[in-house]
Amino acid sequence: MPRRAHTLRIPGQTSELERVRRHVEDWAGEAGLSPKETRQLRTAVDEAVANAIEHGLDDQRDHITIRSASDASGLAVTVRHRGDRFDPTLPPVPLAEAREARAVHGYGLHLLKTLVDSLSYRFVRGANEVRLYKRKR
């Protein structure tokens, strides 16, 4: 399969999330992920971008860049944005504890970690970069 790469640049607004999901679905389909793998990656990317909008941006005029690259084994999606450090790979509050406390926030990080095969984070030249990888089964 030829490698395919795509780039999507969006303003840091939640109204863009639906468009992000549609693009990820298209990229995943093109890369040959199954419907379930596609759904899982779509949800994980949605959570990563929502986190960037909520926590990481300096202001709403900032943009978020989402890149995808497929290889023979699966699809990588990278979410990059300037702003404060926000590392989604750090351990979140344990699920049982969050449920017990009736927490309203914190579930997105669990989804992010659970739904992809690898998740990595780095802070480079003032920008947060979260990389998600979903393997084809």
Added chain:
Amino acid sequence: MPSFSVSFRTLPAPASGADIRVLDLAGELDAHTAPEFENALQSCLDEGHARLIVAGDDLRYVSSAGLGVFMAFLEPVRERGGDLKIAALSEEVFEVFDLLGFPLLFDLAPSVDEAVARFAPEAAGAAAGESSPTA
């Protein structure tokens, strides 16, 4: 076409007690549309409704922001003597609820009719956790 909508209907209680308010969700519930869902649930409480069913027949997507709204209203509704039951989720949406263990806290019913029946006095002791996503 809007990507998310909430519509309301009222059903009579299965036996005695207050009527049941059903919120039919359609579309995609994410960080952008979650405030609309939050306002809808708040309006139910403001109008004195505490027996609520959220129906997901036409809900295609839920993110953690949407799940947080469910969580925010669970105790306020139960403190008023009611419940926030969830009905008729698609397999895809149920997957997300299940992944986070929400069926341990919420009463998930396969259909709105089943959720209504669980508001009957004899069903009041039924525990959440006996959940299934679809009819």
